[in-house]
Amino acid sequence: MAIILRLDRVMADRKMSLNELxxxxxxxxxxxxxxxxxxxxxxRFSTLNAICKALHCQPGDILEFIDDE
Amino acid sequence: xxxxxxxxxxxxMRMQNPTLKFMFIATIVIAVILAARMVQAxxxxxxxxxxxxxxxxxxxxxxxxxxxxxxxxxxxxxxxxSSVMFFFTLKDHTPFTRRTSNCLIIIAAxxxxxxxxxxxxxxxxxxxxxxxxxxxxxxGNEIFASSLLFIISAFFRYGTKLQQESDETL
Numbered sequence: 001m002a003i004i005l006r007l008d009r010v011m012a013d014r015k016m017s018l019n020e021l022x023x024x025x026x027x028x029x030x031x032x033x034x035x036x037x038x039x040x041x042x043x044r045f046s047t048l049n050a051i052c053k054a055l056h057c058q059p060g061d062i063l064e065f066i067d068d069e
Numbered sequence: 070x071x072x073x074x075x076x077x078x079x080x081x082m083r084m085q086n087p088t089l090k091f092m093f094i095a096t097i098v099i100a101v102i103l104a105a106r107m108v109q110a111x112x113x114x115x116x117x118x119x120x121x122x123x124x125x126x127x128x129x130x131x132x133x134x135x136x137x138x139x140x141x142x143x144x145x146x147x148x149x150x151s152s153v154m155f156f157f158t159l160k161d162h163t164p165f166t167r168r169t170s171n172c173l174i175i176i177a178a179x180x181x182x183x184x185x186x187x188x189x190x191x192x193x194x195x196x197x198x199x200x201x202x203x204x205x206x207x208x209g210n211e212i213f214a215s216s217l218l219f220i221i222s223a224f225f226r227y228g229t230k231l232q233q234e235s236d237e238t239l
Contacts, residue, residue, distance in 0.1 A: 042234065044239065
């Protein structure tokens with residue numbers, strides 16, 4: 001997949017654990033872990049909105065495009 | 070009070086559970102009734118075969134009963150596959166699985182084979198036992214139903230893909 005989620009990097013910058021983020025976003029630890037490791041095929045705008053709100057960042061800070069061709 | 074739009078998949082499935090449980094039990098009961106009917110059909114065939122001078126209506130009755138007997142074998146298989154399908158739908162909490170669409174294809178195929186071959190088998194059986202030479206064909210509804218099931222199985226295959234996409238979306 002060309003789109004990579006840099007959630008772990010932003011979380012490390014904000015010194016926020018997975019548990020804290022899951023409480024703030026309202027998504028379970030397991031699902032956030034899947035999101036971190038890129039094991040999901042799509043992200044809802046509402047989830048992205050909640051993550052950006054919790055981490056005080058822009059969607060571009062979390063998402064990164066890498067041309068894999 | 071929640072409107073229908075706000076219901077989650079789990080809530081909808083919880084609402085459907087009593088219907089699925091009823092259908093699961095009903096298919097097993099129907100399979101048992103069909104098995105009992107098969108036993109009765111065998112005894113009727115034995116009784117008719119023992120009589121040497123059968124009238125044409127008795128010969129038709131013989132072939133009709135043979136048709137029912139061969140048909141019931143297929144419909145018992147359909148009931149068993151249906152009960153498996155209802156059981157796993159209850160267990161998986163969603164009807165949109167690969168298993169459901171496969172079960173529907175099996176049911177449709179068994180129905181089609183039963184509808185096509187039971188009149189032929191009944192004719193051959195009657196011909197060899199009492200020497201009849203006519204066909205009794207009344208499989209139109211079954212062929213229509215199995216065609217419909219093939220189409221529905223395609224819907225379920227598409228539903229399975231949508232379910233997978235929904236499950237993988239956060």
